[in-house]
Amino acid sequence: MASAARLDLDGNAIKPMTICMIGAGGFIGSHLCEKLMAETMHKVLAVDVYNDKIRHLLEPATHPWSDRIQFHRINIKHDSRLEGLIKMADLTVNLAAICTPADYNTRPLDTIYSNFIDALPVVKYCSENNKRLIHFSTCEVYGKTIRSFLPKDSPLRQDPAYYLLKEDASPCIFGSIEKQRWSYACAKQLIERLIYAEGAENGLEFTIVRPFNWIGPRMDFIPGIDGPSGGVPRVLACFSNNLLRHEPLKLVDGGQSQRTFVYIKDAIEAVLLMIDNPGRANGHIFNVGNPNNEATVRQLAEMMTEVYAKVSGEPSLEVPTVDVSSKEFYGEGYDDSDKRIPDMTIINKQLGWNPKTSLWDLLESTLTYQHRTYAEAIKQAIAKPVAS
Numbered sequence: 001m002a003s004a005a006r007l008d009l010d011g012n013a014i015k016p017m018t019i020c021m022i023g024a025g026g027f028i029g030s031h032l033c034e035k036l037m038a039e040t041m042h043k044v045l046a047v048d049v050y051n052d053k054i055r056h057l058l059e060p061a062t063h064p065w066s067d068r069i070q071f072h073r074i075n076i077k078h079d080s081r082l083e084g085l086i087k088m089a090d091l092t093v094n095l096a097a098i099c100t101p102a103d104y105n106t107r108p109l110d111t112i113y114s115n116f117i118d119a120l121p122v123v124k125y126c127s128e129n130n131k132r133l134i135h136f137s138t139c140e141v142y143g144k145t146i147r148s149f150l151p152k153d154s155p156l157r158q159d160p161a162y163y164l165l166k167e168d169a170s171p172c173i174f175g176s177i178e179k180q181r182w183s184y185a186c187a188k189q190l191i192e193r194l195i196y197a198e199g200a201e202n203g204l205e206f207t208i209v210r211p212f213n214w215i216g217p218r219m220d221f222i223p224g225i226d227g228p229s230g231g232v233p234r235v236l237a238c239f240s241n242n243l244l245r246h247e248p249l250k251l252v253d254g255g256q257s258q259r260t261f262v263y264i265k266d267a268i269e270a271v272l273l274m275i276d277n278p279g280r281a282n283g284h285i286f287n288v289g290n291p292n293n294e295a296t297v298r299q300l301a302e303m304m305t306e307v308y309a310k311v312s313g314e315p316s317l318e319v320p321t322v323d324v325s326s327k328e329f330y331g332e333g334y335d336d337s338d339k340r341i342p343d344m345t346i347i348n349k350q351l352g353w354n355p356k357t358s359l360w361d362l363l364e365s366t367l368t369y370q371h372r373t374y375a376e377a378i379k380q381a382i383a384k385p386v387a388s
């Protein structure tokens with residue numbers, strides 16, 4: 001339960017603050033709002049175009065935190081109320097973005113505008129009004145690893161010096177301009193550089209977060225149920241959708257890419273530490289991921305298949321996966337990050353944070369949620385006769 005006597009990492013009482021959270025209605029925003037309402041006395045001015053994922057926090061108005069959360073339906077592309085909200089707050093957390101890879105090469109303009117141009121006024125208002133900013137970037141700013149350019153048989157491929165991703169040392173390696181996949185990473189990189197420069201030249205107090213594949217309940221949508229039937233969400237929701245519909249999981253280009261997955265609830269602990277410890281978080285860029293939860297996409301598919309059979313009680317398909325080319329799945333201009341392992345030195349040193357949940361455990365709780373939330377709706381959708 002919320003308590004006024006929470007202490008920061010240096011033993012000082014944490015004063016309740018007002019947080020302007022932009023993109024509060026999304027996956028990460030909904031979990032961050034939940035945490036702030038349940039465990040702190042901070043107030044949230046929740047800005048988004050949607051509020052479905054935080055409706056349970058907004059209604060009924062009898063929640064013990066009801067006077068600490070306000071929803072503002074605002075599109076930050078064109079709404080003069082934004083500056084007023086940032087001025088009213090002590091801290092702004094910016095989560096708003098287009099961040100699904102299927103959009104990067106098919107809607108590159110929207111992707112670049114969303115991740116760079118639309119974030120500019122947020123940075124400017126924070127800087128001009130001396131307000132602290134926590135900005136969400138991405139691990140995609142690292143792009144490909146140096147390792148991926150080494151010969152296949154090089155022993156150096158096993159050396160972490162060629163793949164471990166460090167905030168203050170690793171280069172950002174993207175593909176050519178025709179590989180529009182990198183429109184997102186490049187826009188995120190430029191806004192990081194701008195924020196960093198505002199800090200250096202104008203004293204902006206900032207923290208940049210680089211999430212490494214945070215996953216859990218409420219991530220994206222299930223096509224045809226709570227999102228467009230032709231839509232392509234991120235991998236967790238794609239594979240969940242396949243499992244719920246008893247279809248084989250599609251492995252893009254053989255599913256050889258590697259990712260590290262962190263449970264959303266672990267990651268949110270890291271964000272709360274940043275919020276509550278400005279002296280330790282300001283001026284830093286933080287990797288937030290779980291280096292112990294590495295899997296190829298193929299391994300992820302196999303594990304999700306096994307976990308889903310366990311939580312749903314339904315047998316797995318005899319052939320649970322199918323290979324598909326990236327061109328067929330994402331279209332022209334797709335490219336991929338080969339491997340993403342976060343170096344944890346900086347977040348450990350500054351905030352003492354470590355992730356706890358194993359890949360199996362996080363998939364078990366997430367797929368239990370997916371099954372409970374969607375299985376019935378999918379059954380009904382499949383049973384519905386198609387209109388002739």
Ligand SMILES: NC(=O)c1ccc[n+]([C@@H]2O[C@H](COP(=O)([O-])OP(=O)(O)OC[C@H]3O[C@@H](n4cnc5c(N)ncnc54)[C@H](O)[C@@H]3O)[C@@H](O)[C@H]2O)c1
Pocket residue numbers: 022023024025026027028029047048049050074075076077094095096097098099114118136137138139210211212213214215220
């Ligand atoms: N989930 C991850 O693992 C992950 C990884 C790397 C980076 N990120 C970054 O974290 C942030 C949040 O990601 P998420 O997974 O919660 O995504 P999400 O799509 O679930 O949430 C983004 C939210 O921003 C809102 N939004 C977008 N444009 C807006 C606008 N113009 N005005 C108002 N609201 C707008 C959307 O409606 C959505 O609710 C993004 O910046 C993303 O790039 C997330």
Ligand SMILES: O=C(O)[C@H]1O[C@H](OP(=O)(O)OP(=O)(O)OC[C@H]2O[C@@H](n3ccc(=O)[nH]c3=O)[C@H](O)[C@@H]2O)[C@H](O)[C@@H](O)[C@@H]1O
Pocket residue numbers: 099100101137138139140184211212213214233234235236238239250251252253255257259297336337
């Ligand atoms: O989550 C992150 O840390 C960042 O990375 C994601 O990028 P990516 O990991 O490539 O996106 P996913 O959709 O989760 O795909 C992961 C991998 O699975 C593959 N995939 C995806 C979907 C599918 O059905 N099958 C499949 O094999 C993709 O090709 C990719 O190799 C997104 O860019 C962002 O949300 C975010 O910034």
